[in-house]
Amino acid sequence: MLGTDELAREKSAGLRAAGAAVRELPTFEEGSLAGARLVFDATGDEEVNRRVWEEAERLDILVNVVDRPERCRFIMPAVVNREPLLVAISTSGESPFLASALRARLERMLGAEWGPFVARVGAIRRALRAEGVPLAAQTAVYRRLLRSGVRLLLREGRQSEADYEAAAIAASAGRPQPGRVALVGAGPGDPDLLTLGAQERLFDADVVFHDALVSAAVLALAGPQAELVDVGKRAGGRSTEQTAINQAMIEAARAGHEVVRLKGGDPFVFGRGGEEMAALLDAGIEVIVVPGVSSALAAPAAAGIPLTMRGVASSFAVATAHAADEEGPRLERLAEAADTLILLMPLATLRETAARLARVVGLQRPAALVSGATTRQQAVIRAPLGGLANAVLKSPLEGPAVLVVGEVVDALPVAASLAAAAADA
Numbered sequence: 208m209l210g211t212d213e214l215a216r217e218k219s220a221g222l223r224a225a226g227a228a229v230r231e232l233p234t235f236e237e238g239s240l241a242g243a244r245l246v247f248d249a250t251g252d253e254e255v256n257r258r259v260w261e262e263a264e265r266l267d268i269l270v271n272v273v274d275r276p277e278r279c280r281f282i283m284p285a286v287v288n289r290e291p292l293l294v295a296i297s298t299s300g301e302s303p304f305l306a307s308a309l310r311a312r313l314e315r316m317l318g319a320e321w322g323p324f325v326a327r328v329g330a331i332r333r334a335l336r337a338e339g340v341p342l343a344a345q346t347a348v349y350r351r352l353l354r355s356g357v358r359l360l361l362r363e364g365r366q367s368e369a370d371y372e373a374a375a376i377a378a379s380a381g382r383p384q385p386g387r388v389a390l391v392g393a394g395p396g397d398p399d400l401l402t403l404g405a406q407e408r409l410f411d412a413d414v415v416f417h418d419a420l421v422s423a424a425v426l427a428l429a430g431p432q433a434e435l436v437d438v439g440k441r442a443g444g445r446s447t448e449q450t451a452i453n454q455a456m457i458e459a460a461r462a463g464h465e466v467v468r469l470k471g472g473d474p475f476v477f478g479r480g481g482e483e484m485a486a487l488l489d490a491g492i493e494v495i496v497v498p499g500v501s502s503a504l505a506a507p508a509a510a511g512i513p514l515t516m517r518g519v520a521s522s523f524a525v526a527t528a529h530a531a532d533e534e535g536p537r538l539e540r541l542a543e544a545a546d547t548l549i550l551l552m553p554l555a556t557l558r559e560t561a562a563r564l565a566r567v568v569g570l571q572r573p574a575a576l577v578s579g580a581t582t583r584q585q586a587v588i589r590a591p592l593g594g595l596a597n598a599v600l601k602s603p604l605e606g607p608a609v610l611v612v613g614e615v616v617d618a619l620p621v622a623a624s625l626a627a628a629a630a631d632a
């Protein structure tokens with residue numbers, strides 16, 4: 208190791224930790240490199256760099272001159288060390304800063320539990336191989352381990368429970384296992400609003416049954432092994448019968464697949480998640496639920512409209528404009544009871560809905576339609592209830608929309624500028 212600065216000290220420490228015998232040389236002299244296997248030159252001195260390079264080349268020693276990619280025969284990647292798991296990151300010398308920024312991110316993603324987890328999977332692998340378990344059955348075990356609660360147990364320091372669960376999975380090698388269904392909320396559109404749990408389920412899924420509204424960017428998170436099935440319903444478009452969807456999920460789970468049912472927003476908010484869960488449980492299928500960010504909350508927020516605000520509104524209600532009449536004048540009662548009213552699927556009956564609400568809260572009550580919330584197509588139309596339907600006639604909205612009614616619509620000056628920016632987009 209040539210050089211004495213912090214970088215040199217850091218690299219020396221890393222090399223020693225990896226088992227290398229490190230010789231530190233404050234300066235370079237002809238012949239200094241004799242006997243070395245690797246040379247790392249962190250002197251930053253151009254003349255020294257040149258001489259080190261020439262001697263290393265002559266003696267056939269691998270050399271790395273800091274910040275001189277043309278004088279490097281090997282790279283020093285940034286390393287995420289979760290022994291026995293090692294992840295090396297290199298930007299091919301383009302940006303050591305980015306390499307270490309990426310390492311910091313990956314370190315947060317790959318928690319300390321990954322070390323003992325990989326070690327356990329390794330031990331199981333050796334055992335399965337020794338028993339002559341066929342490769343396909345081994346792979347099924349590794350997949351189940353990855354999807355199991357073993358990592359979480361290790362993260363929480365519950366070693367013996369982790370060992371117990373891992374051993375049970377290993378013991379099941381070669382026996383067909385039932386799959387399960389995860390009802391997963393995909394959020395309102397922006398992939399950034401997907402939860403970490405939703406991402407995990409997508410990474411691991413064998414089959415993803417998804418709504419039409421789920422964006423391509425979100426679907427792209429599904430692993431290469433995943434089959435994507437569009438079972439979406441859009442106004443006027445193709446739709447798959449609910450019973451057919453339920454049946455397809457039941458069959459996929461019974462075939463041992465890890466099934467994801469991916470729904471826009473939250474699966475239990477006007478998404479038929481409840482009905483699907485009931486059908487799955489009825490069929491004896493294991494179901495897990497991963498809540499999502501509902502458009503009912505995300506659309507107003509993305510338009511800069513707070514649902515509650517001290518002195519303005521302290522309650523809100525969420526309903527759909529469609530089913531409003533099933534049990535009498537529910538909409539009117541909700542509009543009376545809650546300071547802020549949020550209606551999903553409001554466009555088809557907008558004029559009639561606005562008129563009904565206006566009879567209770569007045570024609571001047573502020574209202575806003577937020578469509579395509581959190582996507583590039585986000586648009587916001589604001590008008591008092593009495594003028595809303597005409598405003599939408601003038602600039603029709605594409606895509607799904609949420610109606611917000613209440614004083615909160617005009618509560619923030621920033622809301623107006625956000626809305627204008629979105630409408631211009």
Ligand SMILES: C[S@@+](CC[C@H](N)C(=O)[O-])C[C@H]1O[C@@H](n2cnc3c(N)ncnc32)[C@H](O)[C@@H]1O
Nearest residue numbers: 472473476478501502551552579580607608609
């Ligand atoms: C069948 S419901 C499903 C709601 C979903 N489960 C949720 O929690 O957002 C579909 C309605 O959600 C609303 N919606 C979904 N995504 C939206 C978005 N990005 N912007 C505005 N509204 C949205 C619209 O009212 C749409 O008609």
